[in-house]
Amino acid sequence: MTSVKASDNEIILIGKVLNNTNEPLKKRFRALFTLRNLGGKQSIEEINSCFKDESELLKHECAYVLGQMQDELAIDYLIKILEDESQQPIVRHEAGEALGALGDDRVMPILEKYSTCSISEIAETCYLAIKRIRWLKESKEEVSENPYKSVDPAPPSAEKNIEKLTTTMLNEKEDLFERYRALFALRNIGTTEAVLSLSKGLFVGSPLFRHEIAYVLGQMQHEAAIPSLEESLRDPLENCMVRHESAEALGSIGLSKCNNVLKEFLQDKARVVKESCEVALDMSDYNSSGEFQYANALLST
Ligand SMILES: [Fe+2]
Ligand SMILES: [Fe+2]
Ligand SMILES: [Fe+2]
Structure with a gap:
């Protein structure tokens, strides 16, 4: 950095x-x-x-x-x-x-x-x-470094098998910490298959678990996650914390089809969702321009 x-x-x-x-x-x-x-x-x-x-x-x-x-x-x-x-x-x-x-x-x-x-x-x-x-x-x-440099709520599991990780992650009887460890291991694997496995997690488990799935899908910025993230944002019955994270994830993927969905929710009834779409659209603009230009711009005004 x-x-x-x-x-x-x-x-x-x-x-x-x-x-x-x-x-x-x-x-x-x-x-x-x-x-x-x-x-x-x-x-x-x-x-x-x-x-x-x-x-x-x-x-x-x-x-x-x-x-x-x-x-x-x-x-x-x-x-x-x-x-x-x-x-x-x-x-x-x-x-x-x-x-x-x-x-x-x-x-x-x-x-x-x-x-x-x-x-x-x-x-x-x-x-x-x-x-x-x-x-x-x-x-x-030490928690192993992850490709996204974030400090995560759980260290990744040492398991590398996508199928086994998916089973653990989706098992609602499994301990939440172990499910999170599987989730972060899948994120670190980072393949399309891992993205599709993680996407399944957007529709099971507690709101906290689902929002974390949306968060990592945003980090991964992988196109394969778009349909699930869109479904999550569009669901009026979904918890707002989850919809917020799905909106931001679509913003970090940043393709025009993501932005079009976000624009639809700029007037959402839930303030946290509405504001997430606003900020997500801004992120998607600035992803291409380089983060530190902002620091510099703010410091020079
Ligand atoms: Fe959170
Ligand atoms: Fe978080
Ligand atoms: Fe959040």
Whole structure:
């Protein structure tokens, strides 16, 4: 990754864009990604200020980014969000996941507490985070690097057989952590066959599980996933967290047939879906133009 250096004053200026409700959402997202890449205490504080916003989409992305930055300075902020019942479930879920991504076992008691939360997305996320932190400790293994450089909620399974991985991933009686491990192993395999197997997962299991499938299909940016992602976005009865992730995945695939579907949902009744389509269409524009142009543009204004 290219690294861009910025002074605290410049970071504060980017934070102003992130926290300005009059700015278009896509510009605020770009500011968030810039802060993520710059890192450090000031960036974390600017991101934390955004949790008072009204957009659950933007706030959940803030929580996600704080986990990906891998800086323990974010831990206390993330605990507050996980505990805050006035925050939407998708935001609290992402805060729980970020705590798992940071991998610090001091947060175990709080994760234990929320692993029995009545909101299933939050409970399952905390369960996975506990399992991940224990795995890091017990296996003494480093999580192998994945082609997407993301810090994932579970390490990939060592199994390489697509059929076996698919069976485990789709088996609703199997432990959720093991199903996630199979899911990430399939993603890392990355072939069309793996994409088609993963696509089946979009229609089984809990909303959390389905949204993770959509998320990895977005990372893979493979055309073979389009029909399933489209079906998921089009289903009015599907959970909005899943539809949101399917929309963003279509945006990262970025072909014109994906964009046409996204345009249809720009006025969706669910705000998180509507905003996802807006941001997804912007992503698909900028995928071709190179990420750091945004960092540079923001720093030069
Ligand atoms: Fe999520
Ligand atoms: Fe996530
Ligand atoms: Fe998301």
